[in-house]
Amino acid sequence: MVPRIKLGLKLRVFLSVALFYLAALGTLTYLTIRSQKNLLLEQMGDRARTAINLMELSVAPPLYKWDIRTLRIVVVEAKSLRGVEYAYVFNAEGRIVADFHEMEEELFSVFTDEFGQRAIKSDETLVDVDHKKGILDVSKPVILGHEKLGGIRLGFDLKPMFDEMKQVTVKALLIAAGIFLLGLLVIFGIASRMTSPIEQLTVAAKHIEAGDLQYRVSLKRSDEIGSLASAFDQMAERIMHREGELKQSQDLIRRADRLSSLGMLTAGLAHEIRNPLVAIRTFTQLLPERYQDPEFRNSFQAVALKEVDRICSLINDLLNFARPSTPNVSAEDINEIVEGIVRILETEAREKEVQIYRRLASSLPKIFIDKEQIKQVSMNIILNALQSIEGRGVVEVSTRLFTKNHSDQYIQIEIRDSGAGIPGGDLENIFNPFFTTKKDGGGLGLSISHQIVQEHGGYIVVESQVGKGATFFLNLPVRPPNQQEVKDHP
Ligand SMILES: Nc1ncnc2c1ncn2[C@@H]1O[C@H](COP(=O)(O)OP(=O)(O)OP(=O)(O)O)[C@@H](O)[C@H]1O
Ligand SMILES: [Mg+2]
Numbered sequence: 001m002v003p004r005i006k007l008g009l010k011l012r013v014f015l016s017v018a019l020f021y022l023a024a025l026g027t028l029t030y031l032t033i034r035s036q037k038n039l040l041l042e043q044m045g046d047r048a049r050t051a052i053n054l055m056e057l058s059v060a061p062p063l064y065k066w067d068i069r070t071l072r073i074v075v076v077e078a079k080s081l082r083g084v085e086y087a088y089v090f091n092a093e094g095r096i097v098a099d100f101h102e103m104e105e106e107l108f109s110v111f112t113d114e115f116g117q118r119a120i121k122s123d124e125t126l127v128d129v130d131h132k133k134g135i136l137d138v139s140k141p142v143i144l145g146h147e148k149l150g151g152i153r154l155g156f157d158l159k160p161m162f163d164e165m166k167q168v169t170v171k172a173l174l175i176a177a178g179i180f181l182l183g184l185l186v187i188f189g190i191a192s193r194m195t196s197p198i199e200q201l202t203v204a205a206k207h208i209e210a211g212d213l214q215y216r217v218s219l220k221r222s223d224e225i226g227s228l229a230s231a232f233d234q235m236a237e238r239i240m241h242r243e244g245e246l247k248q249s250q251d252l253i254r255r256a257d258r259l260s261s262l263g264m265l266t267a268g269l270a271h272e273i274r275n276p277l278v279a280i281r282t283f284t285q286l287l288p289e290r291y292q293d294p295e296f297r298n299s300f301q302a303v304a305l306k307e308v309d310r311i312c313s314l315i316n317d318l319l320n321f322a323r324p325s326t327p328n329v330s331a332e333d334i335n336e337i338v339e340g341i342v343r344i345l346e347t348e349a350r351e352k353e354v355q356i357y358r359r360l361a362s363s364l365p366k367i368f369i370d371k372e373q374i375k376q377v378s379m380n381i382i383l384n385a386l387q388s389i390e391g392r393g394v395v396e397v398s399t400r401l402f403t404k405n406h407s408d409q410y411i412q413i414e415i416r417d418s419g420a421g422i423p424g425g426d427l428e429n430i431f432n433p434f435f436t437t438k439k440d441g442g443g444l445g446l447s448i449s450h451q452i453v454q455e456h457g458g459y460i461v462v463e464s465q466v467g468k469g470a471t472f473f474l475n476l477p478v479r480p481p482n483q484q485e486v487k488d489h490p
Pocket of ligand 2: 380
């Protein structure tokens, strides 16, 4: 197959107009040269006719009288005519009786060439151009009364005329080439003017596609292209507006998702806070009667401090998680994030008799991520794991570094549970918003997580066997392909 060459719009417009222009100019030049040539030949023919008519007047009387001497003088006089190559007078039988070159051997011979033969027979003036020899032949019968006495034949040299024609042709071609080059410049200008707004629109569309919603075409033109550009700018304005609205709703949904995750933990958390408070309350009740006991006082202080610290740090973790954070991408330690979320969820796990195991790889590199967003993802996936387990069970959280395609490094968080697993038919739906199989589920957790991970240049893989459990692999690039890809979301 012949490979197709992709031509830009400007080049295509330029080439088609230039080709058309070349054809038009070429035809015009050819016609001009041809008409010039015909004009020159016609002029030459007229000159030849005039010359032969004049000569006939001088030839007729001596030919009638058969005055060979006068005839020869008249023929030799023809030498004074410009460009004459030969001149003959022939008699009624077609035999040469006078020759311009005065060559005796030609006398009384007959023309053997085709024009000569025709000249002898014809009763009219004949004109012919022999391009090969470069000669214009003209012949005329000499008639007196009704008697044909013979004829005259003149040959004119066409070389000077051909030279002149050559010069005219060269001149015409040079002028045409000049006009052609000038025309090309004009065509190029027009093609640029026609296509540059389209190029500007293309650039603008690429900017918008790449997320630069501020980019505008701003073409000040009153024609259709101007209307198209202003429609494009209005469209970009609306996209920017919608994008802002979309971001706001996304922020709200993400915050709602965080709060709903926390809501699920309320029972466990209440328990987590009530137990130490009960311990502190018991100590406080006993304090007046055991105040003098230093051992009691010391252990009261130690227990109360430890429990209050624990409650404080738990509340801090929860507040941090619930608070809408400002977008912030920085180098973060994944293990620390996973550890924090596991800590919050351990209470819930203990309630359910689920054991959470951590297998965190040591010396992982820090990666550029939005910490709060990745916390939200980990929370959603670990919480799903806990929720999938009925009765006793195990959740394993591991981290590791892996290399894809021999070069791209990723940090992987693996969350494996011994829960119910995901039926094959559901696997393709679990990342869709509002897909849930839970009575009180919102179906947003995984769709938000997927969005966040994608914004970080990563991806999530799921494996599952019904009845045995599910495993979520959360892969985050060590170096995001483009820092800009980590979008600003709280
Ligand atoms: N570890 C898992 N084991 C089994 N099924 C799971 C697991 N994780 C997710 N799923 C399935 O995917 C569905 C969607 O999960 P997702 O987190 O998006 O929503 P949800 O947990 O149902 O509700 P929400 O998280 O909004 O409270 C779940 O309803 C469940 O059917
Ligand atoms: Mg969920």
